[in-house]
Amino acid sequence: MNYLVLGFRRSCTTYISELIKSHPAVTCLIEPLTLNMDIFRTREFDHWADTEYVPDIFHPLLFKKPTAISFLQDFQDYLLTSRSEYLLGFKEVTLHNKLQWIKKLLPNLKVIYVTRNPLNTIASFKQIGFTKRWNYSEKVLKFVNTSTQLPVGGLPNPSIPDNYDDVEISCMAYKISVQSFLLTHPYRNSEDMMFIKIEDFLQDRMEVATDIMAFLEKNIHPNQREFIQKTSFTTKGGAYSKYRSAHDVNTRHLVLSKTEIEKVKRILVSEFTQLNYDL
Amino acid sequence: MIFNNNHLIEVQAGNYQLSRGNTSVTIHTSGYRISRFLVTNSMYLIFLNSSRIPNEEHGTWKWVNTDHINTKIVRSNEYFYQEQGGKHILHSPIISSSAYAVVPGFENHPVVCVNWTGAQKFAEYLGARLPSEAEWEIAATSGNSDNIFSWGAFTPDKTYANYGENYCGTTPIGQFPPNDFGGYDFSGNVREWCNDWSSYSNSMVSSYEKIIKGGGWNKPEFHLKCCHHNSKWFRLGGASIGLRIVFN
Numbered sequence: 390m391n392y393l394v395l396g397f398r399r400s401c402t403t404y405i406s407e408l409i410k411s412h413p414a415v416t417c418l419i420e421p422l423t424l425n426m427d428i429f430r431t432r433e434f435d436h437w438a439d440t441e442y443v444p445d446i447f448h449p450l451l452f453k454k455p456t457a458i459s460f461l462q463d464f465q466d467y468l469l470t471s472r473s474e475y476l477l478g479f480k481e482v483t484l485h486n487k488l489q490w491i492k493k494l495l496p497n498l499k500v501i502y503v504t505r506n507p508l509n510t511i512a513s514f515k516q517i518g519f520t521k522r523w524n525y526s527e528k529v530l531k532f533v534n535t536s537t538q539l540p541v542g543g544l545p546n547p548s549i550p551d552n553y554d555d556v557e558i559s560c561m562a563y564k565i566s567v568q569s570f571l572l573t574h575p576y577r578n579s580e581d582m583m584f585i586k587i588e589d590f591l592q593d594r595m596e597v598a599t600d601i602m603a604f605l606e607k608n609i610h611p612n613q614r615e616f617i618q619k620t621s622f623t624t625k626g627g628a629y630s631k632y633r634s635a636h637d638v639n640t641r642h643l644v645l646s647k648t649e650i651e652k653v654k655r656i657l658v659s660e661f662t663q664l665n666y667d668l
Numbered sequence: 669m670i671f672n673n674n675h676l677i678e679v680q681a682g683n684y685q686l687s688r689g690n691t692s693v694t695i696h697t698s699g700y701r702i703s704r705f706l707v708t709n710s711m712y713l714i715f716l717n718s719s720r721i722p723n724e725e726h727g728t729w730k731w732v733n734t735d736h737i738n739t740k741i742v743r744s745n746e747y748f749y750q751e752q753g754g755k756h757i758l759h760s761p762i763i764s765s766s767a768y769a770v771v772p773g774f775e776n777h778p779v780v781c782v783n784w785t786g787a788q789k790f791a792e793y794l795g796a797r798l799p800s801e802a803e804w805e806i807a808a809t810s811g812n813s814d815n816i817f818s819w820g821a822f823t824p825d826k827t828y829a830n831y832g833e834n835y836c837g838t839t840p841i842g843q844f845p846p847n848d849f850g851g852y853d854f855s856g857n858v859r860e861w862c863n864d865w866s867s868y869s870n871s872m873v874s875s876y877e878k879i880i881k882g883g884g885w886n887k888p889e890f891h892l893k894c895c896h897h898n899s900k901w902f903r904l905g906g907a908s909i910g911l912r913i914v915f916n
Binding site: 416418419421424425426427428451454455456457460463464466467470516517518519521522612615616619620625626627628629630631632 | 725726727728729730733735736737749751754755756757758832833834836837876877886888889890900901903904906907
């Protein structure tokens with residue numbers, strides 16, 4: 390068995406994966422595909438179906454790219470050595486619409502999908518400056534102009550791209566990712582999918598951590614209890630720090646203006662509902 | 669010259685005790701010289717810029733991920749991002765005739781985001797190699813198995829080492845007190861690739877994971893113990909994984 394921790398950027402997926410890998414018999418690679426292969430960044434919103442999985446080259450887009458193929462081959466070979474006594478998994482933020490393809494790469498894959506209140510996610514996304522960093526303006530507009538697969542309602546006026554601000558672009562990136570995931574993931578009614586609301590986790594970290602490890606067929610380890618105790622009460626470190634108080638995680642939206650908050654709620658109204666967050 | 673004798677610790681031939689939980693093991697060594705400091709960005713840059721093999725190909729990194737937000741080695745003559753105050757900030761290009769450059773101010777920080785192959789290639793470039801786990805541990809404990817951490821047995825705090833997000837990133841090499849052998853940053857700053865394949869957790873992964881030792885700037889306290897070992901997939905570098913090297 391393998392596992393994948395998946396969530397939109399700034400949804401606390403790093404924290405969850407660090408918690409999981411504090412167990413000495415579990416490892417978790419941090420964004421092995423997104424951080425190491427540019428195809429997963431530049432084609433973040435491309436849907437990859439299971440029929441696009443091609444043995445030996447993995448995907449038609451990798452044809453005649455032996456260095457990339459070799460990396461993916463090693464990744465697959467390594468992950469497939471996973472056993473109950475030493476469980477191998479990874480965390481990603483850009484595979485929302487490639488899960489059908491990933492299931493072909495790693496057939497025995499469990500998925501932990503992490504969500505955070507969209508207001509806090511977008512606030513953090515904006516604060517860190519991800520729109521420019523990951524070129525979301527271009528990626529979102531390309532998707533809006535070419536996709537016929539997914540509903541993209543909510544953008545103020547798709548025909549006037551220059552009018553979009555960072556918050557609108559962030560919301561659209563969130564919407565495209567989450568809707569892609571909800572509509573195309575191959576785990577419907579499956580016991581191989583676990584949803585984690587980070588707000589539930591913050592209310593009782595130990596209980597939810599125990600549930601996560603049970604999902605991975607492991608008992609919680611003393612190192613994980615220590616990890617939770619050491620990281621829960623104070624906020625310190627940089628943008629990817631594990632040390633975050635619940636208050637800090639839950640109140641990130643305070644960096645948004647009233648107008649921006651209204652904008653997020655308007656564009657992401659269906660995502661608030663589908664992910665069970667109060668508007 | 670990247671390394672001279674002042675940069676190296678001489679570990680004498682002999683038998684050394686290494687702590688293993690409640691017990692210990694005896695290791696014999698015929699002697700070696702290990703780098704006193706972690707390999708820095710400016711050291712690694714010399715290797716990277718002199719290599720005829722490209723570091724990136726087909727959109728995939730071979731040795732060091734120069735796009736990672738924590739790397740301080742970036743492509744020359746291109747805009748690049750760095751994290752500052754919790755934000756990703758776009759910086760103007762560093763003009764250079766070489767392919768890569770170090771972000772100013774970080775020349776003396778340990779190199780990170782280097783995978784095991786990149787670490788091994790650097791060592792090979794200098795006619796050196798990566799330490800075995802036992803060699804690393806003998807040097808880290810200064811040959812004294814009573815030294816739980818490189819500085820001894822005192823409880824860690826941020827005056828001894830860089831760990832637990834106390835400094836929000838790497839710190840310049842040699843900033844913290846040396847161990848009894850005169851080596852720096854064995855416990856903390858960045859974890860270090862060793863030459864050994866993992867063999868303790870699951871024989872199935874032993875062809876894929878290499879041992880890493882020492883604590884890291886973003887890792888909790890228990891990683892600082894000299895006997896603590898961990899292993900990582902050799903193809904990935906990390907935000908807090910670097911290296912030091914050994915000469916026979």
